[in-house]
Each structure stands twice: as C-alpha cells, then as structure tokens.
Amino acid sequence: MTTPENKSVLLFDLDGTLVDSAPDLAAAINEMLVTLGLKVFPQDKIRSWVGNGARTLVERALHHSLKDNVAANDKYSEEEVNSAVAIFLKYYQRNLCVESVLYTGVKTTLLALKKQGYRLAIITNKPAEFIEPIVTGFGLSGIFELQLGGDSLKERKPHPLPLLYASTALNVSVNECIMIGDSKNDILAAKAANMQSIGLTYGYNYGEKISVYQPDWCLETFEELLPLFT
Template sequence: MKFENKNVLLFDLDGTLVDSAPDLALAVNQTLTELGMATFDQDIIHGWVGNGAQVLINRALSSSVEVSKTLDSALSEKALAIFLAAYEANVCVETVTYPNVGDTLKALKEKGFRLAIITNKPERFIAPILSGLGLNGLFELIIGGDTLAKRKPDPLQLNFACEQLAVTANECIMIGDSKNDILAAKAANMQSVGLTYGYNYGEAIDVYQPELVLTDFADLLTVL
C-alpha cells in the first residue's frame, strides 16, 4: 500500500519513536520503594506503559495492568507526585530512539512532510526527551497527554492537531504502536499506520486494523 495526498504525519512518542521504558521503570520502582511496596522487573512495567502517567502508576499500585477498583485515591495521588518527580530527574538517561527513527524523521521532513507528536505522556517531559535524543526542531506541533481535557484513544488530540495545522483528517496519518493510536485515528476518521514493536499490552497491532502495519520505522519512506 502507498499513501497519497498526505501532508501531515502525527506520531505517537513512547513505543513509536522512543523506548522510554527503562527510565519509566526506574521512576516507578523508586516510587514503590518510597511507599514501602514491592518493586517489579522492567519487562513487567513495560507492559503497563502507554496510557499516561496516572494509569501507569495506578497499574503499579495494583500490581496489574488492570487497575484495582479498590485503589485508594489518596495513595494514587501521593504516588503520582513521587513518580513525576522521580521521572523528571531521570527523563532521558536510558531512553533511546528505536532503530532508524532519527534518520527517517529527518528524511520525511526534507521531503516536505509536516511532523507532529501526539502522545499520552505529560507535556513537560516531551521536550527534554526530544532534546536529549537530538530530535528537537523536527516537529511543528507537540500535544501531550495533559495538553487537552482528553487523550488517546479519544480523538480530541487528533482533531485539535488538524485545527492547529489547518488541515483535514484526510491529509493526515496517525502513526503509532498502540491500540490507543489506532482507535483514536478511527474515531477521527483518519488513516493510520501500526508499528509492531513498542507497547501494545501483548496484543498484535493488526487486531485493530490500521490501514498499514510496519515492522521497521524506515519503511515509512517507501509508503509515503
């Protein structure tokens, strides 16, 4: 498949452009240690990433991807504050770009595509990561998980991006590794590309029927 008449590429961040799981896991375990709770292996925490900081920490407090219905709200609020401080101090220590991401993004920009980031990660962490990994200056618009009232899989962020960039959904492609990206794109009547690596809770991304599934980020150059 080759996409036509697309001008804007909307990228998820965690699990799509960067592997931030090591630093997120460090901050989660620092939080749990401070609260006197058991810590977890990075691989387990990896499976909890993708729905924003509050959901991540609630999953850690619940010891499960399914958040406990009896989770104490005061504990959740306290844990989130600890986590955010811990993560801010180590936001780009072990975080890396996935293979071919940097060169591909630069090539896409040189080809004239407008690039934007739509992520569920809190906005304040995005710029330090982009700067630390040499990706700053590539993106025309950045929308974080707390930029608006709702986030993926709700289409609000995608619709807002279209408004800010003065384009239609038909001119855009949402590119991500998670069902949240694909579901948000469908709700916004936007085509999407699913990536097979990243954080999708152990599910195959093609289950959610993006228009195209890729295993290598560089393959975007052959379909655009």
C-alpha cells in the first residue's frame, strides 16, 4: 500500500470517526419525539440517519414519524422543525457523553500521531457548541489545534469550505492536509477541495460502503492510521 506523502495536518471528522455518538443522539431524538407525542424509533434505525448535522437528523426523525402516522400533516412547517430542533438540542446538551464511546484505539493513536509532530484538527457537521464538551469528556483536550462545527462557517461538508478554511487557518497548503472520516460527506468535501482523503469503514454512511466514494485510502480500524503515517 502506498502511503500519504508530505502531510503535516490531519483533519478528522467526529461522529462515526472518533466517537460512536449514536446512542446519545438516539436517546435525545427519542426524548424529542416523546415530547412531541410521536412514535420513538430503535437506536439502530436512528443510527442510519446520523451524519449531516443536528437539523437534518431531526428532519429525518420527523419524516419517518409522518410515514408512521396517517393522522399527521403531509409536511412539518419550518416553525415546527425549528421547535423540534430546539427540543432535541436541549436533551442532547444534557447527555453528550452518557453512552457514547471512543472507537477502539482512538485516543492512543491520536496521541501517537501528535507526538510524531502531526497537527490535528476536527471538522464535523455537528453544531460547534458540542465539540469541546465531547472532546473534554473523552480526555482529548489539547490534542486538536482547530475545531470546526457544522455552523462555524456558512457552508459545511460536503462543501469544501471547511477544509479550505482549515488549510488557510493553519497556514498550510491543501496538499499538506488529509481528510479522515467515515461518511461520503468527508470524501466528497475532500475531492471538492482537491485534498486527499481516508475513508473509515466502521462509522455512519447511510448503509453505503465508503469505498463507493473512492477515498485515496480505505481503512477498517482507526488504529491502522498509525502505520500509514509512521
């Protein structure tokens, strides 16, 4: 296997890449649905909706509630969606690291990469307010030089803006960066930014194989990053 060359900055997705956050996201979604008097869903079902930020997750939950409720309106209004998002965020804010876990080898691998001199950053579609509490909750404080959420800029992945912004903010070229994630959004954003990427097969990608989107490398575990960059 060829290895990435001349990389100094590693850009990581968060949900589905570093953290399996689906259990806490699912719990908050179901709390929201209960509050709204709607049917709840199994965690595995909600897991398949994760990956495009909080609002999209809520919209997917509401859409599926419509399909299962013949008495419901054909469509939720923007005001109703906004209200549901606020309810979801309230519940999730209180329970960020209850059942969520780091994927195997994440902390030791990140620390080893940082020790080798790589600069690390997070680029996620999760609202920015949740990044630091989660990073702190899992003992990862001080590891990441930059943390961008889905609402940090005017665009989010799969738009290339967050990746290009990170390159500029860290004063490196696009060629010195590599995007690492579990979702097509990560790979598509990297391609749009003309940046190399690594796809991880274990996260959230809506039931599709990450290899379909042709990342430059495809890994089955987070720990495989270490030999790739050593």
